[in-house]
Every structure is written in C-alpha cells, then in structure tokens.
Amino acid sequence: MNCGFVALIGRPNVGKSTLMNHLLKQKISITSRKPQTTRHRILGINTTDAGQAIYMDTPGMHNSEKRALNRYLNRTAETTLLGVDVIVWLIDGLSWHEYDEVIFKKLEQAGLPVILAVNKVDKVADKEAILTFFNDAQHRFPFKHLVPISALKRTNLDQLEDLIMALLPERDLIYPEDQVTDRSERFLAAEIVREKLTRRLGDELPYALTVEIERYEEKPGITKIYAIIWVERLTQKNIVIGKDGDMLKKVGTDARMDIEKLLGQKVYLQLWVKVKKGWSDSERALQSLGFND
Known part of the structure; x- marks a missing residue:
C-alpha cells in the first residue's frame, strides 16, 4: 500500500487545520480566525483502501522571532519538513507574500515533491486569474501539482487526496487502521x-x-x-x-x-x-x- 507522511505548511491563518480536519472527516486540530491558533505539530492519520496518509498540521511560518514562543513555532514548522514524503503548501488568494520567498528556499533545500494548494477559491470570481497565477507559480518552482481548493467547502479535496496518495511510497502501514491521531x-x-x-x-x-x-x-x-x-x-x-x-x-x-x-x-x-x-x-x-x- 502507499503510506507516508505529508507536511501541511504555509503562513499563519491560511486554513491548514481546517484542511486537515476535512481530509480526515473529523476534528483533530482546533481552528479559529486568529493567526497562530495552531502551536503544536499534530498528526492526523487517514487510512483508506488506497493506503495511509499521515498529515502533519503545523504552526504557520512567519517572520517574527522576538519571543521564545515565536521561535518555538517557527522551529516546529520547519523541522516538520524533516522525514516527510510529500509537502502540501497551502496559500490563500492569488498573490505572493513577503515570507513566501523564504518558504521557496526551504522547499528547494528539502528536495521533496510539493503540491501547491490554493485555498478559498470559492471567493475568486475570475477563474481565469487562477490559471494565470498557476502559470506564474510553475515558473517559480517545479511543483508536482497545483490544485485550487476550498477546505471549508471540500472543493477538490478528493482530487487533492488522490494526488497525495499517488506520491507516497509503497510500504506497510505505519499506524493501526483505526488510529486517527498521535495525540492523547x-x-x-x-x-x-x-x-x-x-x-x-x-x-x-x-x-x-x-x-x-x-x-x-x-x-x-x-x-x-x-x-x-x-x-x-x-x-x-x-x-x-x-x-x-x-x-x-x-x-x-x-x-x-x-x-x-x-x-x-x-x-x-x-x-x-x-x-x-x-x-x-x-x-x-x-x-x-x-x-x-
């Protein structure tokens, strides 16, 4: 079976926790509209007939490292890239932000297959703009796939799951089939x-x-x-x-x-x-x- 670890990364408040909860079809990560709601790395384990995808919800990557808590959040997000098989970079909207350049460099260093998922596309009226943005993104980085999604409304999440599973290596299941998280x-x-x-x-x-x-x-x-x-x-x-x-x-x-x-x-x-x-x-x-x- 295909089985492996999937890092969900991105800036604070782009919908990583909401995405993981909807991929698992149950609530594991807490959510709110406040940035940096997620403070810990949390595993969400989804076992299907196709295999086992182990999603890693992470704190948002950000510039500020003024306090020990900020430094901890960044360390947790960055070390998640070690030992995973696939990276899903979640962004919202059709524009790049200052810290995205730092993420590009981290992805280059990781050398792993990356899927770019653009969240909240239900709020984009001009669908042609999505194609234009994807074209620009492909010139910036060799993404394996580019997927427009809405985590909240489950738009294209089945497609995203299939793409992730296809990129995972073949191996025995890591966790029992009925386990959904590593947290107590x-x-x-x-x-x-x-x-x-x-x-x-x-x-x-x-x-x-x-x-x-x-x-x-x-x-x-x-x-x-x-x-x-x-x-x-x-x-x-x-x-x-x-x-x-x-x-x-x-x-x-x-x-x-x-x-x-x-x-x-x-x-x-x-x-x-x-x-x-x-x-x-x-x-x-x-x-x-x-x-x-």
Whole structure:
C-alpha cells in the first residue's frame, strides 16, 4: 500500500487545520480566525483502501522571532519538513507574500515533491486569474501539482487526496487502521479549551495564553478534567475571567460540550486562571508547559 507522511505548511491563518480536519472527516486540530491558533505539530492519520496518509498540521511560518514562543513555532514548522514524503503548501488568494520567498528556499533545500494548494477559491470570481497565477507559480518552482481548493467547502479535496496518495511510497502501514491521531485525549482537551478561549475573546485574546491540564481522571461514566489557563499579567487574567466570571463560565460550557463529543461520555470540567509572568519568552517555561515538539 502507499503510506507516508505529508507536511501541511504555509503562513499563519491560511486554513491548514481546517484542511486537515476535512481530509480526515473529523476534528483533530482546533481552528479559529486568529493567526497562530495552531502551536503544536499534530498528526492526523487517514487510512483508506488506497493506503495511509499521515498529515502533519503545523504552526504557520512567519517572520517574527522576538519571543521564545515565536521561535518555538517557527522551529516546529520547519523541522516538520524533516522525514516527510510529500509537502502540501497551502496559500490563500492569488498573490505572493513577503515570507513566501523564504518558504521557496526551504522547499528547494528539502528536495521533496510539493503540491501547491490554493485555498478559498470559492471567493475568486475570475477563474481565469487562477490559471494565470498557476502559470506564474510553475515558473517559480517545479511543483508536482497545483490544485485550487476550498477546505471549508471540500472543493477538490478528493482530487487533492488522490494526488497525495499517488506520491507516497509503497510500504506497510505505519499506524493501526483505526488510529486517527498521535495525540492523547488529555492534550486534545487542553486544545479544545484554548480554541473556545480564542473564539470567545476575539480581539481581546491575550497572545501569551496557554492551557495546561493539571489533573485528568477517568471514572466510570464520567471524566473529570482540571485545567489551568496561564496568562502573563493580572489584566489578562481579568479579561479571561470576565465580569462576575461570565466569560470563564461560557468558555467552560463550550469546551465541556466539545470534550463530551470527543470522549463520548459526560465530562466535569474545572477551569482556573493563573498568572505566570514572562512564560512566553522563557524556553524553560515553554518546556514545562508542554511545548516540546
């Protein structure tokens, strides 16, 4: 069977996590409209009659490396290119951006087959413009394939899957047929809480915010989860809690409902908000909080 690793790369907020979720036909990666929602490398495993494609959702590649967290995100995205078989470079819109030139250089160094997938084509009125852009792209880099897609509406995703599978090497399956990710339910629960924070807080969201599961207890008929939301300043703590604790209650309700769907049973979720000054600019603090991809 064809089987191998597929890196999903691109700038922040182009739809990599949405693409992986729709390729898997289930939600593994959290999504939001905020850039850099994805902070960890997450495997999504899709096994079909044709073979096994192991997708690697990555943080978006970006210029800023001012803080330890930024440097961690870039390292995670770049090291994903090591040991994969196929690269899918996802972009949105029909124009190149400043950081794309850096990605071109990284692709040349990798020496792997690359598929260029242009996302959100449902928003492009002039279809001739897509052909013009593809012609320009082929002159810039020897892409194996160029595919217009809409991850959200599943436009051309079956075609993209077929092209990816054809480029994977023949080998035995790496993961069991029924496995869909390499991440634990504990990790996925923390990510769901962070997703709900991202969506509820919108523009008020503190960038330096993360979620740590302090205790995870599996009992008959119920799973009890105790999570800490870490911020860097007291003012950020007040934003997350909200007036009379209203924001934290809403986030907890949203997260609990999604975690119950994930686990298929009742969940008790307790959230606390705590301050850890400067955690996003400390390599040691990042490691202690699970940033160790």
